[in-house]
Amino acid sequence: MRSFGVCKWWARTLGIDSSKVKLGFIYSSFITLGSPLLIYLIMAWVLEHKHYFKFQLKKRNSIWEL
Numbered sequence: 001m002r003s004f005g006v007c008k009w010w011a012r013t014l015g016i017d018s019s020k021v022k023l024g025f026i027y028s029s030f031i032t033l034g035s036p037l038l039i040y041l042i043m044a045w046v047l048e049h050k051h052y053f054k055f056q057l058k059k060r061n062s063i064w065e066l
């Protein structure tokens with residue numbers, strides 16, 4: 001089974017354990033009747049295709065470079 005790494009990415013970004021993020025998705029899916037599942041799939045698509053987006057910030061040498 002292949003996972004997308006969304007929970008792992010969120011856990012690394014927030015600095016918490018990935019199992020807590022997974023449980024958060026599960027509990028919120030039960031409470032809101034599955035809408036976090038749609039959010040999860042959108043985030044998985046974005047993480048899978050992040051090379052199309054400019055998520056990597058380039059280091060600028062001065063404030064005048066935009």
